[in-house]
Amino acid sequence: MSGAKNLKEAEVWIDRGDEFVKNEVFDKAVECYTRAIEINPRASFAYFKRGNVLATLNSYKNAITDYNNAILLNDNFSFAYFKRGSVFMSINQFQAAVDDFSKAILLNPDFSFAHYKRGYCQMKLKNNAAALADFEIAIEQNPSYMLAFLNRANVYFSMKDYDKAIEDYTRAIHLDPQQDHALLSRGLAYGNLKKYKEALSDYTRAIGLNPESLLAHNYRGLIHSKMKKFEEAIQDFNKVIAINPDAPDAYNNRGIAHFSLKMYNEAVEDYTKAIQFNNHSASLYFNRANCHYYLKNFVEAIVDFDKALEMEPNLYSAYFGRANCQIYLNQTKEAIKDFTKAIGINQKFFQAYIGRGNAYMKMKFNKKALEDFSLAIEIRPDSALGYMNRGIAYRTEGKNEAAARDFNQFLKLTPANSSNALQIKQWLRKNNLPIDA
Numbered sequence: 001m002s003g004a005k006n007l008k009e010a011e012v013w014i015d016r017g018d019e020f021v022k023n024e025v026f027d028k029a030v031e032c033y034t035r036a037i038e039i040n041p042r043a044s045f046a047y048f049k050r051g052n053v054l055a056t057l058n059s060y061k062n063a064i065t066d067y068n069n070a071i072l073l074n075d076n077f078s079f080a081y082f083k084r085g086s087v088f089m090s091i092n093q094f095q096a097a098v099d100d101f102s103k104a105i106l107l108n109p110d111f112s113f114a115h116y117k118r119g120y121c122q123m124k125l126k127n128n129a130a131a132l133a134d135f136e137i138a139i140e141q142n143p144s145y146m147l148a149f150l151n152r153a154n155v156y157f158s159m160k161d162y163d164k165a166i167e168d169y170t171r172a173i174h175l176d177p178q179q180d181h182a183l184l185s186r187g188l189a190y191g192n193l194k195k196y197k198e199a200l201s202d203y204t205r206a207i208g209l210n211p212e213s214l215l216a217h218n219y220r221g222l223i224h225s226k227m228k229k230f231e232e233a234i235q236d237f238n239k240v241i242a243i244n245p246d247a248p249d250a251y252n253n254r255g256i257a258h259f260s261l262k263m264y265n266e267a268v269e270d271y272t273k274a275i276q277f278n279n280h281s282a283s284l285y286f287n288r289a290n291c292h293y294y295l296k297n298f299v300e301a302i303v304d305f306d307k308a309l310e311m312e313p314n315l316y317s318a319y320f321g322r323a324n325c326q327i328y329l330n331q332t333k334e335a336i337k338d339f340t341k342a343i344g345i346n347q348k349f350f351q352a353y354i355g356r357g358n359a360y361m362k363m364k365f366n367k368k369a370l371e372d373f374s375l376a377i378e379i380r381p382d383s384a385l386g387y388m389n390r391g392i393a394y395r396t397e398g399k400n401e402a403a404a405r406d407f408n409q410f411l412k413l414t415p416a417n418s419s420n421a422l423q424i425k426q427w428l429r430k431n432n433l434p435i436d437a
Contacts, residue, residue, distance in 0.1 A: 007040055007043075009039050009040075010036040010037075010039040010040035010043050010046065011036075013032045013033070013035045013036035013039065013046075014032070014033065014036045014043070014045060014046055014049065016032040017029045017030075017031075017032030017033045017036065017046075017049060017050075017053075018049070020032060021049075021052075021053060026053050026056060026057055029049075029050075029053050030050055030053050030054070033046045033047075033049050033050035033053070034050065037050070042073055043073075044069070044070045044073035044074045044077060044080075045070070047066045047067070047069040047070040047073070048066070048067065048070040048077070048079070048080050048083070050066050051063045051064075051065075051066030051067045051070065051080075051083065051084075051087075052083060054066060055083065055086070055087050055090070060087050060090060060091050063084075063087050064084060064087055064088075067080050067081075067083055067084035067087070068084070071084070076107055078103075078104045078107035078108040078111065079104070081100045081101070081103040081104040081107070082100065082101065082104040082111065082113070082114050082117075084100050085097040085098075085099075085100030085101040085104065085114075085117065085118075085121075086117065088100060089117060089120070089121055092124075094121040094122075094124045094125050095121075095125065097117070097118075097121045098118055098121045098122060098125070101114045101115075101117050101118035101121065102118065105118065110141060112137070112138045112141035112142045112145065112148075113138075115134045115135075115137045115138040115141065116134065116135065116138040116145065116147060116148050116151075118134045119131045119132075119133075119134030119135040119138060119148070119151065119152075120151055122134060123151060123154065123155050123158075126158075128155050128158065128159055131151075131152075131155050132152060132155055132156075135148045135149075135151060135152035135155070136152070139152070144175055146172050146175040146176045146179065147172075149168045149169075149171040149172040149175065150168070150169070150172040150179070150181070150182055150185075152168050153165045153166075153167075153168030153169045153172065153182070153185065153186075153189075154185065156168060157185065157188070157189055160192075162189040162190075162192050162193050163193075165185075165186075165189045166186055166189050166190065166193075169182045169183075169185055169186035169189065170186065173186070178209060180206045180209045180210050180213065180216070183202045183203070183205050183206040183209070183216075184202070184203070184206050184213075184215055184216060184219060186202050187199040187200075187202035187203045187206070187219055187220075187223075188219065190202065191219075191222075191223060191226075196223050196226055196227050199219075199223050200220060200223050200224070200227070203216050203217075203219050203220035203223065204220065207220065212243055214240050214243045214244055214247070217236045217237075217239040217240045217243070218236070218237070218240050218247075218249070218250060218253070220236050221233045221234075221235075221236030221237045221240065221250075221253060221254075221257075222253060224236060225253070225256065225257055225260070228260070230257040230258075230260045230261045231261070233253070233254075233257040234254055234257045234258065237250050237251075237253050237254035237257065238254070240253075241254070246277065248273075248274045248277035248278045249274075251270045251271070251273040251274035251277075252270070252271065252274045252283075252284060252287070254270045255267045255268075255270030255271045255274065255287060255288075255291075256287070258270060259287070259290070259291060262294070264291045264294050264295045265291075265295070267287075267288075267291045268288055268291045268292065268295070271284055271285075271287050271288035271291065272288065275288070280311065281311070282307075282308040282309075282311035282312035282315055282318075283308075285304045285305075285307040285308040285311070286304070286305070286308040286315065286317070286318050286321070288304050289301045289302075289303075289304030289305045289308065289318070289321055289322075290321060292304060293321060293324065293325060296328070298325040298328050298329050299325075299329075301321070301322075301325045302322055302325050302326070305318045305319075305321050305322040305325070306322070309322075314345050316341070316342040316343075316345035316346045316349060316352070317342070319338040319339070319341040319342040319345070319352075320338070320339065320342045320349070320351060320352050320355065322338050323335040323336075323337075323338035323339045323342070323352075323355055323356075323359075324355065326338065327355070327358075327359060327362075332359050332362050332363055333363075335355070335356075335359050336356055336359045336360070336363075339352045339353075339355050339356035339359060340356065343356070348379050350376050350379045350380045350383065350386075353372045353373070353375045353376035353379070354372070354373070354376050354385060354386065354389055356372050357369040357370075357371075357372030357373045357376065357389055357390075357393070358389065360372065361392070361393060361396070366393055366396055366397050369389075369393045370390060370393045370394070370397075373386055373389045373390035373393055374390060376389075377390065382413065383413070384409075384410045384413035384414040387406040387407070387409040387410040387413065388406070388407070388410040388414075388420060388424070390406045391403045391404075391405075391406030391407040391410060391424070394406060395427075400431055400433060401433070404428060404431075404433040404434065407424045407427075407428060408428075408434070408435065408436040410424065411424065411425070411435070411436070412436070
């Protein structure tokens, strides 16, 4: 068979393969392109097209081999570099993909899709400046390129430039109003800027597009919680759990909402369910411990604080919580040890100084209590609590003038009609001490 006939017959098999591709009969298409290659081993298009089918079938290694051969036969084959880069991108070999997209762009500078994909890979490689440059070019070449706006927004988001991210998400949404991913991402950006009403609107729009969106309901629930709309938050977390009963974060988030509503039994149930899915989370045990504390289940609370501290020994708030339980159980010495551990980890822990000071007062160690209350005041001189407790300690020591100074400072920092304020004023009057507030 002559060379011309070989070329013509190879082209016939390539055409047959193309027809099979149109009809999505991919195995037959591969057979046709393989036959073309057997007839004409230099048919770069046959390698290229077979590579495309193999990539569609996720046979990435064989696809790369075919693209290699296509490029070997024609090193100016821009689209072959692009397609091989796309395969590298699919298997997360982003640097190899960048190299191929760069070659494709060198051969065809107006290749907007190559700029976009190279930008995407640079984003994955955290080369933000390079990613932004490529998305900018892709947008210049194609101002309606929704994905370029969307992913440029993602880069700005990763850089915490939320205002610019919102601008690009808005452009992406304008180009494709059904783009729920852009709505979710813009909602996150608004949330990070504490623009909760705007975030809520975006999540609600996303739910309108996809009522079964687990992410949209979860994000909206979190925003409702930040806005202290805990009943609405619980409704969203209920929906998340209905969609996916095995979502531990949803139980934790609902537990936080229940806790905020002082529905401690319900919160305990939620945290217990979350722990069933993830029993290695210190925060879950810590959260459940706090519920037990408010339910006055102090022993159960201590067990959970112990568990949290096993997992996270520097969780100073767990030492503080356990100490408060020990106070109620009259385990004052143990409480002082835990308050001290909490302070050792966080020397600015105001509440721990107050707690330890009160524990010292309970043990009649008034001088130590005064030291702790004074340290608490140094940390937070604008807090009434420190002055009230130090005033009580001074009064216990019989130092009424010093107590009066602290009580007057307390009165300046607390509502005039509070029960503590009224009691302190009564004591000051009874002892003929001045009331400055």
